[in-house]
Amino acid sequence: xxxxxxxxxxxxxxxxxxxxxxxxxxxxxxxxxxxxxxxxxxxxxxxxxxxxxxxxxxxxxxxxxxxxxxxxxxxxxxxxxxxxxxxxxxxxxxxxxxxxxxxxxxxxxxxxxxxxxxxxxxxxxxxxxxxxxxxxxxxxxxxxxxxxxxxxxxxxxxxxxxxxxxxxxxxxxxxxxxxxxxxxxxxxxxxxxxxxxxxxxxxxxxxxxxxxxxxxxxxxxxxxxxxxxxxxxxxxxxxxxxxxxxxxxxxxxx
Amino acid sequence: xxxxxxxxxxxxxxxxxxxxxxxxxxxxxxxxxxxxxxxxxxxxxxxxxxxxxxxxxxxxxxxxxxxxxxxxxxxxxxxxxxxxxxxxxxxxxxxxxxxxxxxxxxxxxxxxxxxxxxxxxxxxxxxxxxxxxxxxxxxxxxxxxxxxxxxxxxxxxxxxxxxxxxxxxxxxxxxxxxxxxxxxxxxxxxxxxxxxxxxxxxxxxxxxxxxxxxxxxxxxxxxxxxxxxxxxxxxxxxxxxxxxxxxxxxxxxxxxxxxxxxxxxxxxxxxxxxxxxxxxxxxxxxxxxxxxxxxxxxxxxxxxxxxxxxxxxxxxxxxxxxxxxxxxxxxxxxxxxxx
Numbered sequence: 001x002x003x004x005x006x007x008x009x010x011x012x013x014x015x016x017x018x019x020x021x022x023x024x025x026x027x028x029x030x031x032x033x034x035x036x037x038x039x040x041x042x043x044x045x046x047x048x049x050x051x052x053x054x055x056x057x058x059x060x061x062x063x064x065x066x067x068x069x070x071x072x073x074x075x076x077x078x079x080x081x082x083x084x085x086x087x088x089x090x091x092x093x094x095x096x097x098x099x100x101x102x103x104x105x106x107x108x109x110x111x112x113x114x115x116x117x118x119x120x121x122x123x124x125x126x127x128x129x130x131x132x133x134x135x136x137x138x139x140x141x142x143x144x145x146x147x148x149x150x151x152x153x154x155x156x157x158x159x160x161x162x163x164x165x166x167x168x169x170x171x172x173x174x175x176x177x178x179x180x181x182x183x184x185x186x187x188x189x190x191x192x193x194x195x196x197x198x199x200x201x202x203x204x205x206x207x208x209x210x211x212x213x214x215x216x217x218x219x220x221x222x223x224x225x226x227x228x229x230x231x232x233x234x235x236x237x238x239x240x241x242x243x244x245x246x247x248x249x250x251x252x253x254x
Numbered sequence: 255x256x257x258x259x260x261x262x263x264x265x266x267x268x269x270x271x272x273x274x275x276x277x278x279x280x281x282x283x284x285x286x287x288x289x290x291x292x293x294x295x296x297x298x299x300x301x302x303x304x305x306x307x308x309x310x311x312x313x314x315x316x317x318x319x320x321x322x323x324x325x326x327x328x329x330x331x332x333x334x335x336x337x338x339x340x341x342x343x344x345x346x347x348x349x350x351x352x353x354x355x356x357x358x359x360x361x362x363x364x365x366x367x368x369x370x371x372x373x374x375x376x377x378x379x380x381x382x383x384x385x386x387x388x389x390x391x392x393x394x395x396x397x398x399x400x401x402x403x404x405x406x407x408x409x410x411x412x413x414x415x416x417x418x419x420x421x422x423x424x425x426x427x428x429x430x431x432x433x434x435x436x437x438x439x440x441x442x443x444x445x446x447x448x449x450x451x452x453x454x455x456x457x458x459x460x461x462x463x464x465x466x467x468x469x470x471x472x473x474x475x476x477x478x479x480x481x482x483x484x485x486x487x488x489x490x491x492x493x494x495x496x497x498x499x500x501x502x503x504x505x506x507x508x509x510x511x512x513x514x515x516x517x518x519x520x521x522x523x524x525x526x527x528x529x530x531x532x533x534x535x536x537x538x539x540x541x542x543x544x545x546x547x548x549x550x551x552x553x554x555x556x557x558x559x560x561x562x563x564x565x566x567x568x569x570x571x572x573x574x575x576x577x578x579x580x581x582x583x584x585x586x587x588x589x590x591x592x593x
Contacts (some may be wrong), residue, residue: 040365052465054461054464054465082468083470084469087464087467087468087469088467090464090466090467091466091467092467093465094465095462095465097458097461097462097465099458101456101458101459101461101462102462103462103463103477103481104459104481105461105480105481105555105557114466114468114476114477115466115467115468118468118472118476119467119468120465147557160462162467163462163466164465167466167467199529
């Protein structure tokens, strides 16, 4: 299993005069768990959002499962796809946000079934059955009929994971999934992500949890100043930083 | 003793003397108002009848003829009369239909206003600017007289031949003129209300919907609008209540709604004030019903955003009654602090 799930070469992105991504190169294979670490403002989250076209990158190649995300190659140009096609692509890439972003007007169960019913066209009954299985896999069976505002941060984030999984994605993106959580709730969310890793899901996780990166990831990318500065096996990279930047970053977070 | 030792202290709430005085003052004022409402005034006529008579003299006792200051007898006579009732139905139809036009139009304009296309956004702004910027009364008169500048209306190819046409006078009856005038004006206000509601929804919700793969329209319908409702409903309730009363302007176009129906009666009987009271009573009744409806709709849409739903009026009455009874039973603070 070495076919690439994500291939990025020379990906750039600016917000006005601010160059956030200055040529990101990285490759993530199917079944890999890749962690993206780096100081805030280094472009980790922006790059993650480019992967499912929540942000449009300016230049460079970004392929998911061998296809350009949000674009179609015609000769030497990339044409942006229609909204409908982008939606189809996105539905195959799960995303979990730092601030959970659960739909506030829907119960935990309805949050999970919304996509399957309205994007995949499943019957409500079938979607419900699968959603209940997913909620039980993240330990929230009895919270199915509760609204997000009544759930703890950790519970909300686990519902968000179930919501993403309900689309049966081939790739999961996590954007600092534990950064908005109280310390005692971090563990339960990391546990759910670890479970997914064991099941062989391909994942990209932007995180500040170095312990998690060391334990679960098999690839680590250190981003700073809009490019990937260092990459490799997490244990080696974290133990022997090759660049001054990574060494100084690690000295602050470890 | 500065410390209470092992004795537990009782908490005595502060007494708000000013509040009691203010309350008493208000009760006196309300009493005076009720007295006025139920007072009688002389009509100027006197009624005399013979009480005793001799051959030369007749003795009469005369009393002033009194009537209700607010002519409640006349009010009672007309409040359920069929003409007033027909007017009321027209007012309700006008309010309901213009609000439907207003909401549909407002939603469309709000979405256009938020469109990425500059042309669409600007034209939506222009619509709101115009219809919010001119008095609704002027707009009503404009549509009523539209036939003066567009004698016929044609449907056909732009700048080309006409395929179908109708006389403006036929199309713009007083009723349709009122509907179009009030509806367009309401659309302008509703568009701002709906736009505010959409903008109040966190961007993260849209991103989450996108990441699940929902299309733009489904994101709007399934994620954004249901949550915008919580912000949209309260001012929309105000708009409905406001429209109920603004629809009385249609009386100027000879639409026989509630006010015009009352006017038609007093045009022949000269009982102006009683008939205005009759109309006011109906406006108040409908407003009350609408306010109750608004409460329950707001409660419905606050699911998920409030941990505890607001109490219904009935629950509130039960709580207050229990509170008052409870206070009567325990004379709090009379014995002071034991310490």
